[in-house]
Amino acid sequence: MTKKLATIHHTAIQVKDIAKAVTWYLERFACEVEYQDESWAELKFANTSLALVLPEQHSYHFAIVTDDLTPYGEAVTHRDGTASVYIKDTDGNNVEMLTLQSEDDATAPSS
Amino acid sequence: MTKKLATIHHTAIQVKDIAKAVTWYLERFACEVEYQDESWAELKFANTSLALVLPEQHSYHFAIVTDDLTPYGEAVTHRDGTASVYIKDTDGNNVEMLTLQSEDDATAPSS
Numbered sequence: 001m002t003k004k005l006a007t008i009h010h011t012a013i014q015v016k017d018i019a020k021a022v023t024w025y026l027e028r029f030a031c032e033v034e035y036q037d038e039s040w041a042e043l044k045f046a047n048t049s050l051a052l053v054l055p056e057q058h059s060y061h062f063a064i065v066t067d068d069l070t071p072y073g074e075a076v077t078h079r080d081g082t083a084s085v086y087i088k089d090t091d092g093n094n095v096e097m098l099t100l101q102s103e104d105d106a107t108a109p110s111s
Numbered sequence: 112m113t114k115k116l117a118t119i120h121h122t123a124i125q126v127k128d129i130a131k132a133v134t135w136y137l138e139r140f141a142c143e144v145e146y147q148d149e150s151w152a153e154l155k156f157a158n159t160s161l162a163l164v165l166p167e168q169h170s171y172h173f174a175i176v177t178d179d180l181t182p183y184g185e186a187v188t189h190r191d192g193t194a195s196v197y198i199k200d201t202d203g204n205n206v207e208m209l210t211l212q213s214e215d216d217a218t219a220p221s222s
Contacts, residue, residue, distance in 0.1 A: 005157040006141040011122045011173055015202040024201045029175055030117040046116035047158040050173070060171065062122055062161070064140055090135045091126040 009063040009098050010042065012051035021052050061086065061094035072097045120174040120209050121153065123162035132163050172197065172205035183208045 015021035022041050025031060034042040034049060039057060043050045051058075063084070069075045072085040084098045126132035133152050136142060145153040145160060150168060154161045162169075174195070180186045183196040195209045 003141055003143075005143065005155065007157045008122070008159050008161065011119070013173075013200075013202075013204045015200070015204070017201070021201050030114060032114075032116065044116065045175075046118045048119050050119065062124075064156075089124075089126070090128070090132050091124075093124045093126070 007065040008048050009065050009100075010049040010051045011062040012053050012058060012060060012096075014055040014058070014060060015052045016055065018052055018054070025050070025052075059094045061096050063096035063098040066097050066099060069097055069099055075099075118176040119159050120176050120211075121160040121162045122173040123164050123169060123171060123207075125166040125169070125171060126163045127166065129163055129165070136161070136163075170205045172207050174207035174209040177208050177210060180208055180210055186210075 018036065018038055018041050022033060022036055022043070025043055026033070029045075031043045031045050031050070034044045036042075039054055041052045043052070066072075069083060069085050072087055075083040075085050077083040082098060082100055084096050087095050087097060089095055129147065129149060129152050133144060133147055133154070136154055137144070140156075142154045142156050142161070145155045147153075150165055152163045154163070177183075180194060180196050183198055186194040186196050188194040193209060193211055195207050198206050198208060200206055
């Protein structure tokens with residue numbers, strides 16, 4: 001009776017200088033840059049990713065993959081076709097419910 | 112030329128009432144309780160774990176598994192035989208460098 005567990009896609013932490021933080025992580029840990037620009041970066045680890053975000057753009061959060069965002073509220077569709085809904089737990093921690101790219105998502109308007 | 116990437120063992124978030132938060136997560140997501148008492152809990156997801164900690168006991172952090180804590184500073188050995196060193200990134204985010212249980216660790220004093 002093992003159930004299929006949900007995946008944590010990434011954990012996001014705030015940094016003031018994306019490039020500086022990316023260098024710091026790459027120098028110390030076995031991780032790879034999945035994406036990087038001046039406003040955010042995603043570092044790939046063996047089992048999940050670490051997102052580096054600017055404080056003025058995103059809160060601390062972690063993202064759980066789901067097939068269906070409907071129960072969680074109105075979705076925001078991202079430029080890469082993924083979509084998400086941010087919810088808060090009992091203590092105000094931010095949980096991003098995230099669907100990964102699908103054909104339906106890819107045809108939805110970007111934001 | 113693929114390198115072996117490091118594993119993120121867990122992400123820890125602060126909650127005021129462990130039992131209440133555990134219930135909230137179990138009701139909404141496909142995860143399982145790995146450990147729970149009144150002072151902290153660990154929820155197992157498919158690829159990593161989510162730790163729920165009390166604000167007065169632990170900061171927000173995430174933990175990266177390593178075989179060797181020596182480069183990171185003086186280790187604290189936990190009751191379960193694991194040991195860790197907390198470091199801070201460029202912006203003060205807490206990164207726990209964590210070794211998993213080994214025979215050497217298991218014979219070290221608890222703390």
